[in-house]
Amino acid sequence: MxxxxxxxxxxxxxxxxxxxxxxxxxxxxxxxxxxxxxxxxxxxxxxxxxxxxxxxxxxxxxxxxxxxxxxxxxxxxxxxxxxxxxxTDFAASADIASYLRAFEPRLALEAESAALAAMRRTKAQLIQIGEALAALETAFSRGESGWEEDFAFHLAVARAAGNELFPRLLEELRDILSGSMRMALGLTRHGSDDRRRRVLEEHRKIFAAISSQNADLARLYMRHHLTESRARITGSYGDL
Amino acid sequence: MxxxxxxxxxxxxxxxxxxxxxxxxxxxxxxxxxxxxxxxxxxxxxxxxxxxxxxxxxxxxxxxxxxxxxxxxxxxxxxxxxxxxxxTDFAASADIASYLRAFEPRLALEAESAALAAMRRTKAQLIQIGEALAALETAFSRGESGWEEDFAFHLAVARAAGNELFPRLLEELRDILSGSMRMALGLTRHGSDDRRRRVLEEHRKIFAAISSQNADLARLYMRHHLTESRARITGSYGDL
Amino acid sequence: MxxxxxxxxxxxxxxxxxxxxxxxxxxxxxxxxxxxxxxxxxxxxxxxxxxxxxxxxxxxxxxxxxxxxxxxxxxxxxxxxxxxxxxTDFAASADIASYLRAFEPRLALEAESAALAAMRRTKAQLIQIGEALAALETAFSRGESGWEEDFAFHLAVARAAGNELFPRLLEELRDILSGSMRMALGLTRHGSDDRRRRVLEEHRKIFAAISSQNADLARLYMRHHLTESRARITGSYGDL
Amino acid sequence: MxxxxxxxxxxxxxxxxxxxxxxxxxxxxxxxxxxxxxxxxxxxxxxxxxxxxxxxxxxxxxxxxxxxxxxxxxxxxxxxxxxxxxxTDFAASADIASYLRAFEPRLALEAESAALAAMRRTKAQLIQIGEALAALETAFSRGESGWEEDFAFHLAVARAAGNELFPRLLEELRDILSGSMRMALGLTRHGSDDRRRRVLEEHRKIFAAISSQNADLARLYMRHHLTESRARITGSYGDL
Missing domain, CATH: 1.10.10.10 (Winged helix-like DNA-binding domain superfamily/Winged helix DNA-binding domain)
Structure with a gap:
């Protein structure tokens, strides 16, 4: 040292x-x-x-x-x-701290909206979440970063919470989230196949929990997904 | 029936x-x-x-x-x-549902910011929370509804979370929260002494938990306070 | 100093x-x-x-x-x-630390069993919880400490969780819990009317949340009740 | 159909x-x-x-x-x-329901003890958790089921919580947990490499969170690990 x-x-x-x-x-x-x-x-x-x-x-x-x-x-x-x-290819170094900080209110808001979505989602709302998930899979298979599809997925979950304030607050964070997602998924696009597989799997589990109306599971999987997303950016797990 | x-x-x-x-x-x-x-x-x-x-x-x-x-x-x-x-003296009937709905994202956001505030608050931030609490007590003792002091208290907690997105999201909800607080505290002002005592005590406990840097306790007391505030509006507990 | x-x-x-x-x-x-x-x-x-x-x-x-x-x-x-x-009238001083320590696993186990009870309780199980609550009220009104009724209430909630391991684990803690409850309710018996009223109200809210099948509310109220019980023992709130 | x-x-x-x-x-x-x-x-x-x-x-x-x-x-x-x-090779069919049921109190107790371990573990306790993790890795690499090492890991976490009631309650469940772990890890032993890799990774993350004294992270990872363990048994995710 x-x-x-x-x-x-x-x-x-x-x-x-x-x-x-x-x-x-x-x-x-x-x-x-x-x-x-x-x-x-x-x-x-x-x-x-x-x-x-x-x-x-x-x-x-x-x-x-x-x-x-x-x-x-x-x-x-x-x-x-x-x-x-x-x-630092995907974000200005002065912005990275602020992008990482966005995970704190997201964890709180999105874990709650995922749980509410599991309890309240209509069939139409579930289909929209499923479509956003499919679009994310397509984007990944095309070698795109998929950050817009990612945002659409999270917004669809917030909408399914049956309380318009959840999507409104997410929209309020759109600028910072789009930067954060661009950075996270930019890294993932250049990462391993395993890394992409994990990102998709985490989204699929959130969808499955909301689909089967299990609120505790939806809360846990959203919380886990956001925690892992953040850890992938700071490199706490190597390339994962 | x-x-x-x-x-x-x-x-x-x-x-x-x-x-x-x-x-x-x-x-x-x-x-x-x-x-x-x-x-x-x-x-x-x-x-x-x-x-x-x-x-x-x-x-x-x-x-x-x-x-x-x-x-x-x-x-x-x-x-x-x-x-x-x-x-219905304190809010238009068409607004009441939306005021009640504001408690859902607040529960998520403010429980988290209270926990973070317990971990990160500076001395200056703790003093601001304490001053907002004192102002709320004064307002109550003067027979005022104290909704502005209430908002100031919650904003001071959000600021102490050490992440500017928490106060920013609360500001985004300011309109709806001010209506909601005016309604809640309007009812409290015309309620029993016991009701006012409880409202103050709930705030005091949040302050004490943040002061003693106990994150789990701060999260629990904020969650409990907001749940009780909502229940007092819908009258689930009689005059309490 | x-x-x-x-x-x-x-x-x-x-x-x-x-x-x-x-x-x-x-x-x-x-x-x-x-x-x-x-x-x-x-x-x-x-x-x-x-x-x-x-x-x-x-x-x-x-x-x-x-x-x-x-x-x-x-x-x-x-x-x-x-x-x-x-x-120290109600417990040997060497036991007090261990009685207080019992609150940690209780918080975890009983918050979960209260939530599960809200989701799964049969009518018969709800009635048993209600009867235990009534017995506790009677004990208080007679000037008794009511610790056996208190234990019966918590056991009835654990039984309503639809998983026999919850009551089994509570039984495993029976010795330490009975000491802990005797101490807590011994103090309450000699405390103010307000203190007794609070203890009962906390139990009533747990019952109401389980009755209305609100799992999140049952979890919150159980967690709050146990936290307050502990704080009343250590005197964090004066006579409350 | x-x-x-x-x-x-x-x-x-x-x-x-x-x-x-x-x-x-x-x-x-x-x-x-x-x-x-x-x-x-x-x-x-x-x-x-x-x-x-x-x-x-x-x-x-x-x-x-x-x-x-x-x-x-x-x-x-x-x-x-x-x-x-x-x-059904690894457990009598009449026992499977009871093995699955054990996950409910475990989720509550172990999530809490992981969080407390992150806050209170001594260096010696952290080393014991690390040794149990290493033993589990060795058992896997030898083609053994590793259920005893798994139990030792979870017990070491409970001990690190600084409250002897957590390991005592886990010991109280030892019979049912050993059956449950034998079943789960029996399936994993005959599962894919990917499955074994995940099981190890989940344990590693719990260890890392406790090591870095992050209570919220330890709670989340323990909760996630137990949820996934249960899902692997019921086959909710195919061979995963």
Whole structure:
């Protein structure tokens, strides 16, 4: 483990922590910061990046929550795992933190709407979910990223919840979700066959649970799918 | 139990099920439909209200979910409980269904943001939540409904979740929430002392759980508070 | 805040952490350790109580989880709240930690069995739950602690889950639960009218949710009831 | 779809519904009852099997919950999917229902103990979980069923929850769990490589979540693992 210098460009934007997160992430994905490397101290990052301590802590906390670095009390912060070097092909590094953050409200909202959809979906709504699933499969088989089909699937589930506020809130997140899905599925398109198979299987299980009107199962599978989607982006599981 | 005629004004609006819900609700709160009274058949309501069967089913399903009517397989639908006659003083009857519906995404989003707030709140954020709580107590002691203070409290919790999407989604619901809170707290203002005491206590427990950084407890208390708020509106617990 | 000496009797029993917990608890409930008092250091407690560091940490962690003390990083551990002085009238101080611990598996098992009971209970099973509830009300009105009626209520819910393993596991915990309930309801019997009213109301809501076949509501109310029961014992809410 | 006769041996045992469940299951796994076949009416099964209506309903309800049959209101009950014909090689047909039932309390207890283990595990406890995982991998690579290693893994997680009641309750279920695990892993041993890979991966993720002290993740992965384990037995996913 060797202490390294972060090459940081001073920034004066609102989302400073996101930008800092992105710059550190970029150096991890590029391999400039190798696994096991020790990051500079908080004080040092503050000075180099010309931001206050809370901004640095925020960025480091998120990097740790995303499994990219690990902090050891009183010793320092170390690079833990390296996401796919292609990550920054699909999203600007300053946006990645915000894309990952979108999973938090999604987990809450979509797990609930999946459960409600299992209880309330009409036949017509179930068919729409099934059609979105088929479209996603087709997109994958054509080598497309399928992010629009993915969004359509999740929106169809939200609509089937029988409460127009669920699709409305998802639409409110459309911009950030489309960026997030483009990034996630861009990586998947360039990943292994196994990875694509998993993504489809996760969607199929959500559909099956809603179809068989099992609310607890639908909640669990949606929650699991979103958790795995996020982990695939940060590379917590290698290529999976 | 006697079969009754619903006095229905034919409607041609988008949210037909809400309007139908509101008209039936109005007749229950006014006492025209007494407890135990049997509602007309679905077919009859379709004809009188001039809407399709799915609209009627939707309205009846919501009335049942709200504990106002109960369906007995093959027998019919009966009035179960009567909300406060003051309910329609605080909201247009056609809006009540939509106000109640807002609790579903709130339960999902706010339970999660309360848990995250317990894990991530800064001291400054905790103080803001505490100030909103104090303002709500003051409003109650002055005989005000306190709905703005209530909204401020929930927004402060969402902000403390450390993810700007939580407050953003709550702001997106501001219109509907302000109507919903005005209705809920309007009823509480005219309710018993015990009712006001409970509302404050529920908020205090959320604050205490976030303060002591107990995520599971914060999630439970937020979930419980919103569930009870909804039940107080539909009158499931008498004046409580 | 003054540093104090803990009067500790060296112990050589298996559940050393429980015994230590009990001795500290006793000094808090008796008032020997007042609110705000600083506990001796971990090293000091190790020496005085003649146990290893992990035992001390375990006991302090539980005291903190129970809301009785609070640790401030690098400063020390302080007495936070004082449970009813009657607590040790109803249970041996060395048993209290184990009684409180019973709430953890109960929360998991009973929240699930309440949800399943809402989905599967037969009419006969619902009647049994209702009878147990009525018996609890009668016991309270007679000034009895009602712990046997309380156990019967929870067992009736477990039986209604339609899976004989739920009542079997509750029976396995019968000894520890009867001690726990005797302590909890002993305190309630000597508490305020408001406290008894709350205990009954919590049971009534569980019954109502199971009766109306609302699984999510039954899960929430059971979880809330057990959380509040535990908090009433440790005195987190004063006399409530 | 053709109506069929169930060859039923009248039974006079306590767990009548389990025995009935087992006999119908046997005829589905053996192929006597093909997919799409309509089961006899409840009344007919009562007569042939010489049991009361509640017993028949109980058995059919469980078969439906397990995804083996599907009931269509007012039409009848139909065979939906066929589990592996090897299922009855690994367990007596009358025991299968009870083995499946064990997943319900396990889901509740083990999801909670996994979450607590993530928060409280000591280093030594984490090592024990890791060793149990390694032993399971070794058993799989040797072509053994590995059920003892599986039980050891789950027990190690329960022990790491820092509350001795969790392992005690798991021990209380040891008999039923060992039968259940023998059946599940017996099927897996004769299943595809992919199936074994998944079983291991599910355990690895639980370990990783506990290792990284992420309680929500540990709870989700344990819940997901047990749900998938159950689905693999009933064959809801083909050979997976």
């Amino acid at each position: 060797n202490d390294v210098t972060l090459k940081l460009k001073p920034a004066r934007r609102e989302r400073l922590a996101d930008v800092l997160y992105g710059q550190i992430l970029e150096q991890i994905t590029s391999g400039e910061l190798v696994e096991g490397a020790k990051l500079p101290s908080e004080a040092r990052i503050c000075r180099d990046f010309q931001v206050s301590r809370p901004v640095v802590r925020e960025a480091l906390m998120r990097l740790q929550a995303d499994g990219l670095v690990v902090s050891r009390q009183g010793i320092g912060t170390f690079v833990k795992s390296r996401p796919s070097s292609k990550l | 006697n079969d009754v005629t619903l006095k229905l004004k034919p409607a041609r609006r988008e949210r037909l099920a809400d309007v139908l819900y509101g008209q039936i609700l109005e007749q229950i709160t006014s006492g025209e439909l007494v407890e135990g009274a049997k509602l007309p058949s679905e077919a009859r309501i379709c004809r009188d209200f001039q809407v399709s069967r799915p609209v009627v089913r939707e309205a009846l399903m919501r009335l049942q979910a709200d504990g106002l009517v109960v369906s007995r397989q093959g027998i019919g639908t009966f009035v179960k409980s009567r909300p406060s006659s003051k309910l | 003054n540093d104090v000496t803990l009067k500790l009797k060296p112990a050589r029993r298996e559940r050393l952490a429980d015994v230590l917990y009990g001795q500290i608890l006793e000094q808090i409930t008796s008032g020997e350790l007042v609110e705000g008092a600083k506990l001796p250091s971990e090293a000091r407690i190790c020496r005085d109580f003649q146990v290893s560091r992990p035992v001390v940490r375990e006991a302090l962690m539980r005291l903190q989880a129970d809301g009785l003390v609070v640790s401030r990083q690098g400063i020390g551990t302080f007495v936070k709240s004082r449970p009813s002085s009657k607590l | 053709n109506d069929v006769t169930l060859k039923l041996k009248p039974a006079r045992r306590e767990r009548l519904a389990d025995v009935l469940y087992g006999q119908i299951l046997e005829q589905i796994t053996s192929g006597e009852l093909v997919e799409g076949a309509k089961l006899p009416s409840e009344a007919r099964i009562c007569r042939d099997f010489q049991v009361s209506r509640p017993v028949v309903r109980e058995a059919l309800m469980r078969l439906q919950a397990d995804g083996l049959v599907v009931s269509r209101q007012g039409i009848g009950t139909f065979v939906k999917s066929r589990p592996s014909s090897k299922l």
